[in-house]
Amino acid sequence: MDLRQQHELLYRMDKTDSFMDRLKGSAAYPLRAQSIEILQLNVTRRCNLCCRHCHVEGSPEQTGELSRENMEACLRVAAIPEITTLDITGGAPEMHPRLEWFLKEAAGIGKRLLVRSNGAILLEDPYRRYLDIYAETGVEVVLSLPHPLRERTDRMRGTGIFERIITAMKELNKRGYGNSETGRILNLVHNPVGAFLPGSQQALESEYRSRLRQDYGVEFNSLYCLTNCPVGRYLDFLKRSGNLPDYINLLKQSFNPEAVQNLMCRTTLSVGVDGRLFDCDFNQVLDLSLSDGTPAHIRDFNYEKLSRREIVVRSHCFACTAGSGSSCQGALE
Amino acid sequence: MSQQYYEKDDLQDFPNIAEYASEQGEKFFEYYDRATSAGKLTEREKSLIALTVATVRHCPYCIDAYTNKCLSLGVGHDEMMEAIHVGAAMVAGDTLVHATQMRKIVKKKEM
Numbered sequence: 296m297d298l299r300q301q302h303e304l305l306y307r308m309d310k311t312d313s314f315m316d317r318l319k320g321s322a323a324y325p326l327r328a329q330s331i332e333i334l335q336l337n338v339t340r341r342c343n344l345c346c347r348h349c350h351v352e353g354s355p356e357q358t359g360e361l362s363r364e365n366m367e368a369c370l371r372v373a374a375i376p377e378i379t380t381l382d383i384t385g386g387a388p389e390m391h392p393r394l395e396w397f398l399k400e401a402a403g404i405g406k407r408l409l410v411r412s413n414g415a416i417l418l419e420d421p422y423r424r425y426l427d428i429y430a431e432t433g434v435e436v437v438l439s440l441p442h443p444l445r446e447r448t449d450r451m452r453g454t455g456i457f458e459r460i461i462t463a464m465k466e467l468n469k470r471g472y473g474n475s476e477t478g479r480i481l482n483l484v485h486n487p488v489g490a491f492l493p494g495s496q497q498a499l500e501s502e503y504r505s506r507l508r509q510d511y512g513v514e515f516n517s518l519y520c521l522t523n524c525p526v527g528r529y530l531d532f533l534k535r536s537g538n539l540p541d542y543i544n545l546l547k548q549s550f551n552p553e554a555v556q557n558l559m560c561r562t563t564l565s566v567g568v569d570g571r572l573f574d575c576d577f578n579q580v581l582d583l584s585l586s587d588g589t590p591a592h593i594r595d596f597n598y599e600k601l602s603r604r605e606i607v608v609r610s611h612c613f614a615c616t617a618g619s620g621s622s623c624q625g626a627l628e
Numbered sequence: 629m630s631q632q633y634y635e636k637d638d639l640q641d642f643p644n645i646a647e648y649a650s651e652q653g654e655k656f657f658e659y660y661d662r663a664t665s666a667g668k669l670t671e672r673e674k675s676l677i678a679l680t681v682a683t684v685r686h687c688p689y690c691i692d693a694y695t696n697k698c699l700s701l702g703v704g705h706d707e708m709m710e711a712i713h714v715g716a717a718m719v720a721g722d723t724l725v726h727a728t729q730m731r732k733i734v735k736k737k738e739m
Contacts (some may be wrong), residue, residue: 445703487700494700498671502702548640 296531298582304530305581308543308610314607317616321552326561326606328574331598333563334373335382336361337393337576340568343416346452348441348486350527351388351580358389365570368593370397374404377598382563382623384411384576389422402432403627409435411484411623413452414460416466426463430470435480437519438464443506447488464513473514484625490538491522492618493550493596496626507581519625522546524577524614546613554620557627560606566593574606576623583607639689672701679708680715 309315318324339360342353351357361369373381381401388394401408404547410429416422429436437485440460442448448457464473464481483503487493500518507513523529525542533539565573570593573579586605590597620627646653664674675697682690698708 442702444702467653489699491696491699494697494702495671498666499702501670502672544640 296527296534297332301357301526301530301581304525304534304539305611307608308525312547314612314616315549316609317609317613318555320535321555323552323555326555326558326608328602328604328606329561331377331562331564331602333380333382334369334566335384335563335576336366336369336377336566337386337568337579338366338388338394338397340386341390342385342387342413343390343419343450344387344413344415344456346439346528347394347532348451348488348523348529350524350529350577352527357386359568361566361568361570363393365593366393368570368596369566370400370404372593372596373401373406375598377602378406380407380409382409382411384623387413387416387422389416391423395425395428396420398432398434402434402517407435408433409437409480411437411439412463414438414440414463415452415456417463418459422616426466426470429467430472430479433479435482436472437482437484438466438515439484439486440503441484441488443503451486451488458491461507461511461513463588464507464515465511468514473516475516481515482519483515485518485520486523490533490536490542490545492522492545493621493626496520496619502590503589517625519623520619520621521623521625522614522617522621524611526580526611533558543610543613546617549617550613551616551618551620554616554618554627557620557622558606558612558615559622559624559627560615563623564601570594572596572601574604577611578607580611583609633686636692639692642689672698672703675701676703676707676711680711683712684715684719 313325315324318326337351340351340353340357341355341360342349342357343355370604372378385391387390389412391397398408398410417426438460440448441451445457448460449455467473467481471479472481473479476619484501485499493499496518503518507515525533525539525546530539533542560574563575565575565579567573567579572585572591572593573583574585584607585591588606589600589604615621646657664678665671666674675694678690679694679698682694697709
C-alpha cells in the first residue's frame with residue numbers, strides 16, 4: 296500500500312472521534328514532548344525478511360541507509376547528558392554497512408545502547424559476526440519473536456524463521472545474554488499475530504518463559520508487548536482481511552487516558568534513514584514531519600526546541616494508548 | 629432500531645448494563661472483574677474456562693470476547709479447541725446422565 300493510500304485510510308479514521316478529540320477530552324491537547332531521553336535511529340529499511348506485520352515494510356528490496364555524516368551527527372547528539380539511550384532499529388540494522396563502526400563509537404559514549412534485531416539474520420554470513428560484536432560492545436539485544444509457538448511466528452515472519460530465532464537465542468545465551476547475572480540483556484518483543492490486542496505483558500512473559508525454557512532451553516530477560524499499529528504492511532493486512540473497521544474501533548474503545556502521559560514520543564526523538572527527525576517510527580513511515588518551527592534534521596538538533604515540541608498526532612496513535620498502552624519498551628503500565 | 633436480536637456492536641454496550649439498577653450493576657462488575665482476573669488460577673486458565681462456558685451457553689458476545697482474549701494471551705488454537713471439547717463432553721455427559729431418570733421410570737412402569 297503506498298503512502299497516499301495509507302493517508303487516505305487514516306483520514307477516514309480521523310473523521311469522527313479522532314485521536315486529537317480524545318486528547319482534548321483528556322485535557323492533554325496539544326500533546327507535547329517533555330524531554331528527549333531516547334534517540335531512536337532507523338538506520339536502514341533493508342531487511343533479509345519480509346514480515347506481514349512490518350510497519351516500515353522492510354525487505355531486501357528496500358534501499359537507503361543513514362549516511363556516515365548523519366551517523367556522526369547522531370553520535371554528537373547522543374553525547375549530550377539528557378540522552379540516556381541510543382535505540383537502533385530498521386529494517387535489519389545489521390544490513391547497514393557501517394553498523395559495526397557505529398556501535399563501537401557509540402559504546403564509547405557510555406549510554407544505554409540497544410539494537411532491535413530480527414534474530415534470523417544473526418545466523419547468516421556476513422552478519423553472524425554481530426553475535427560477538429554485540430557482546431563486546433555491551434549492546435542490549437531486542438529480538439522480535441511474535442509468538443512462542445512456531446506455527447504462529449512462522450505465519451507472520453516466514454517459514455523456518457522461528458527455528459532460526461531460537462538458534463540465535465541459543466548463540467546469544469552462550470555469550471551470556473539473557474542471564475540476569477552477566478548484565479548482557481536479551482529482551483524479546485511480542486506482537487499479536489492478527490487483528491487483536493496483546494494480552495497482559497506479565498501473563499505473556501510468563502507464558503513465553505515457560506514455553507521457551509521447557510521446549511528449547513533458551514532464556515531471555517524481559518518481554519515487551521507491542522500493539523500493532525495500523526501502518527504499513529499491517530494496515531494492508533487489516534484492509535485486505537476486512538478487519539480494519541473492527542480493529543480501529545477496538546483501539547478507540549480501548550483508549551486509556553492514563554497511557555497518554557507516558558507515551559514514548561514524549562521522551563523520544565526518531566531519526567529517519569535520511570537524517571530527518573520525527574516524533575516516532577510510525578510518523579516516520581507516514582512521513583509526518585515534526586511540527587512547524589522545529590528543527591527537522593539531526594544536523595540541526597536543538598535540545599531546547601525539540602524537547603518541548605508539539606507532537607504530531609493522527610488516529611494511528613490510538614495503538615499506543617490502547618489498554619495498558621504500548622511503546623518500543625513494551626506496555627506503558 | 630435494528631431488526632436483529634443479536635448485533636455485534638451490542639457487546640460494546642456491556643459496560644452500560646448497570647443502567648436502571650446501578651448498585652447491583654456495580655456490584656456485578658466488581659464481582660466479574662474479581663472472578664475473571666488472575667488469582668490462584670492464571671488469567672490464561674480463566675480465559676479458557678470462560679471461553680468454554682461461553683460456547684456451551686451459546687453466547688456470541690462472550691465467544692467473541694474470550695476468543696480474542698485467548699488470542700491476546702497467546703493461547704494455542706489447539707488449546708482453545710481442547711477446552712471446548714471439555715465443554716462439549718460435559719454437555720453430552722450431563723444429557724446422558726439424565727437417562728438414568730428415564731431408565732428408572734421405564735423399569736418401574738413396565739411389567
